[in-house]
Amino acid sequence: MSTSHPWTGVFPAITTQMHRDGSLDLDATATHAEVLIQSGIRGLIFLGSLGENQMLTSAEKRLVMKEMVGAVKGRIPVVSGVAETSTADATAFARDCEAAGVDGFMLMPAMCYKTPDPEETLTHFRTVAAATGLPIMIYNNPISYGNDITPEMFATLADTKNFVALKESSGNTRRITDLRNTVGDRYAIFTGVDDLALESAVLGIDGWVAGTGIAFPKENQRLWELMQAGKWQEAVAIYRWFTPLLHLDVHIKFVQYIKLCVQECGLGKEWTRAPRLPLTGAEREAVLKVIHDGIASRPSAG
Structure with a gap:
């Protein structure tokens, strides 16, 4: 792990907590x-995919970031996801987030636009970067968002100084x-896939954008x-315990699964905003079993 990067370590992607009616909590x-x-985390990412960014109104997103800047009080970097449909937005x-005191951004490609043209993605990123002097983590998740940012594209972006990190979520550890x-070492490389965290660490990463770990923060940090x-022997022991829980991060309903996990660990509530619906029936019971088994067998984090 390089010590020269401004962002390293665990930067969890936190949920946006809500009341049962879907209003912000x-x-x-x-x-x-x-x-x-x-x-012991090194930064916090609000309004990522797990934070239901796209389900919130423009005003709500700005309110969340203003309030969280006030809550964190400068102790660690407060990072906001940027997941707008248009480059202008x-x-x-x-x-607006920079004016509110946010410390940096996790920048996604333009949402709902699966471009076959890499130049459009690169232009989107460069334009947003030019609007702020704050550091930016570029989020590559071709599985979810249909735009793959290749190593060659990252090389092209290397001359933009405030691109400081990348979140690699292709699911292909060869990419590291x-x-x-x-x-x-131009960028700090973060893994964004929970159940590839150890495999990614072996290959040499600088950080981890943790998902399920927000429900088990001590164990996540210890790992x-x-x-x-x-x-590695101690790490593998924790990882084997953790892996069924980490699999919750890579399901299409990862928001519901992880929010339920957070609830069962006493750190929040499961409520999401439509179109996401609460888990029910056999699916809910299966997820609860994974969570409760993990809680019952959790290792010492010391």
């Missing part, structure tokens, strides 16, 4: 953020080595520290 979001901060959101071979120390 900012107090609960701030309370959960505090638990995560106390676990993305640049406006970045400017390809990225190192193509761009060296990260063991991996960074090269204590």
Whole structure:
């Protein structure tokens, strides 16, 4: 892990807590953020995919970020997801968040636009970056968003100074080595796939955008520290326990699954906003079994 990057370590993607009617619960979001901060994380990402960015109104997103900046009080970087449909909306959101005191961004491709033209994606990223002087993590998730940012594209973007990190969520760990071979240490490389965290750490990453770990922050942080120390036998033991829970992060209903996990661990509520619906029936029972088995057998985080 490089120590020269401004962002390294665990940057969890926190949920946006809601009341049962779908309205924002900012107090609960701030309370959960505090638990995560106390676990030793290095940054917090609000309004990512797990934070239901696209389900919130423009005004709500700005309110969330204003309130969370106030709650964190500068102790660690507060990062906002940028997941707008148009480049104009993305640049406006970045400017407003910077004015509100946000410390940086996790930038996704333009939502709902699966472009076959890499130049359009690169132009979107460059335009948003030009709207702010804050550091930016580029989020590559071709499985969910239909736009693949290749190592060669990251090399093209390397001259934009405020692109400081990338979140690699292609699900292909070969990409980590390809990225190192193509761009060296130009960016901090974060894994964004929970159940590939150990495999990614072996290949040399700088950080982890954790999902399920927001429900098990002490264990998640302990696993990260063991991996960074090269204590692989101890890390594998925790990882084997954690993996059924980490699989919850890669299901199409990962928001509902992880929010349910957060609830069962006493750190929030499961409520999401439509079109996402609460889990029911056999699916709910199956997820609850994974969660309760994990809670019952959780290892010491010390």
